[in-house]
Amino acid sequence: MTIKSLIAVLTQQEDLNFLLTNRIPRAALTRFVGWFSKIEQPLIRDLSIACWRLFSDLDLTEARETRFKSLHDCFTRELKPGLRPPDPDPSIVVSPCDAIVGAHGAIADTELFQIKGAPYSLLDLLGDPALVDAHRNGRFITLRLTSSMYHRFHAPQDCRIERVDFISGDTWNVNPIALKRVEKLFCKNERAVIRTRLASGESLTLVPVAAILVASIRLHFLDIMLNAASRGPTVFPCDVAVRKGDELGWFEHGSTIIVLTPDHFEFCDNVLESARILAGQPLMRKPA
Incomplete structure (x- = not known):
């Protein structure tokens, strides 16, 4: 051996x-x-x-x-140009990162789950009742980046970034073993809540969650690194238009991104738990 x-x-x-x-x-x-x-x-x-x-x-x-x-x-390496082209269909929300697909499905009022039988609430994750209401009964998907994967993440759709909330916290591992044992793990770890709005006015939210050996999230559009050493404001208003596939930032090791959409979005056929997905590949479809 x-x-x-x-x-x-x-x-x-x-x-x-x-x-x-x-x-x-x-x-x-x-x-x-x-x-x-x-x-x-x-x-x-x-x-x-x-x-x-x-x-x-x-x-x-x-x-x-x-x-x-x-x-x-x-x-934090870049890839060769052209290796992660975003799906060109305007109705498709693409994966923001290379990842393993984790828990996903419908949000039951404001409850979602990190693995089967381990629920947590939108309010504990996001911290803002107004944003919770925007995703009530919506859809969620958990995307886990392993340590060896490409660590940069991208805009999943044409949208406007309106605000980022940095929530300080712990650095638990986010692998499936820890998710089974640590209650509300994503709500305990450091994370950034990236609020975006589609051209149609609908909310699409990304929540990059830091983990052990990570705890640093670089956001290009703010020109800032968010981590335990961050000082000053934890709410960053912004008004930045991005196109599908634009690079938003990176993790410094590997972690998780939770994607939240409205309730009428549908998961694409390639979205299966434990499946590998690449940045730019179809994630959800907005019905006509």
């Missing part, structure tokens, strides 16, 4: 996986990794990326650059 396969077997043991990724000083480790990943010393960079490959299915063949200044530079 290879070292990589042994690691895979061990991390599939739920108790051990949860212990290794959650029962540790999460905030301190996240700060350390944030600092360490930016070291631009070639030996540290190369050993770090080699270790990352050992623990994951990291594939850099799509990366725009073949050499990286640091581990952070590799985390």
Whole structure:
């Protein structure tokens, strides 16, 4: 058995996986990794990326650059031009990121779920009753980015970004094992609530949720990095028009984006739990 396969077997043991990724000083480790990943010393960079490959299915063949200044530079890599074209159908809302499809479906009044049998409320997630009302009985989908995936995320539709709310919190792992064990996990972790409005006036909201080793969300349109060290206002009014597929920002490791839409949007046929989806591929359809 290879070292990589042994690691895979061990991390599939739920108790051990949860212990290794959650029962540790999460905030301190996240700060350390944030600092360490930016070291631009070639030996540290190369050993770090080699270790990352050992623990994951990291594939850099799509990366725009073949050499990286640091581990952070590799985390936040761009792709070769044209690799994630958004579906051109104007009725289609596309995936904002490369991801594994998680829980999705109809919001029951204001209740949704992180996995089957583990509900949480829109108010706990979003923190604003007015935005809750905009998505009451709507649709939701959870998109989980693994550590080895492309970490940048994009506009899922032509829209106008009206406001961002940064909500500070914890840095629990967001893998399925933790979702089964930690109640209302997405409502406990740091997150950004990105409010957008479609040309039709309907609300479409993205909620990037940070996790252990992440806890940093870069938003280009605000020219800001949101994390535990953020100070000052946590509400950022803005008025930015974006086109479907435009890059909005990145995570610094891997995490989750929750997409919220009105109730008449329909999931596309490729949206199946545990399926892999790429940024730009169909996610939901707005009926004519």
